[in-house]
Amino acid sequence: MTAAPEPHTGWTFLTNHARVLSAIAAEPTIRIRDIAAYCRLTERAVQKIVSDLERDGYLTHTRRGRSNTYRVSDGTILRHPAEAGLSVSDLLGVLARHDAEHVEDRAPQR
Numbered sequence: 001m002t003a004a005p006e007p008h009t010g011w012t013f014l015t016n017h018a019r020v021l022s023a024i025a026a027e028p029t030i031r032i033r034d035i036a037a038y039c040r041l042t043e044r045a046v047q048k049i050v051s052d053l054e055r056d057g058y059l060t061h062t063r064r065g066r067s068n069t070y071r072v073s074d075g076t077i078l079r080h081p082a083e084a085g086l087s088v089s090d091l092l093g094v095l096a097r098h099d100a101e102h103v104e105d106r107a108p109q110r
Contacts, residue, residue, distance in 0.1 A: 016039060018091065018095075019038075019039045020039055021053060021059065021072065023035045023039060024059065025096075026099070028069055028070045028072075029070075032046050059072055059073065074087060074088050075088070
């Protein structure tokens with residue numbers, strides 16, 4: 001997982017649910033504490049968000065010993081009527097492309 005983003009105040013375009021889902025999609029074995037640090041949330045807030053995402057069918061998890069492996073339900077449709085027809089995989093694809101472009105931007109030039 002990449003380093004945690006810089007702190008931010010004020011409103012943002014992405015919800016905490018989208019950030020948590022994106023972090024899990026990028027690393028399915030990520031720990032709650034690592035998601036919390038990356039998303040700048042409390043562990044309790046991340047636990048609630050993960051619970052919300054599981055309850056509504058966006059995410060499942062498998063317990064392995066003391067850790068979880070998450071699975072994002074890519075075909076699940078986004079909840080808001082304005083995004084009718086868009087799936088979780090559509091959203092995550094946009095975020096993944098953005099992350100890939102920024103990794104390339106930060107790569108040392110040869």
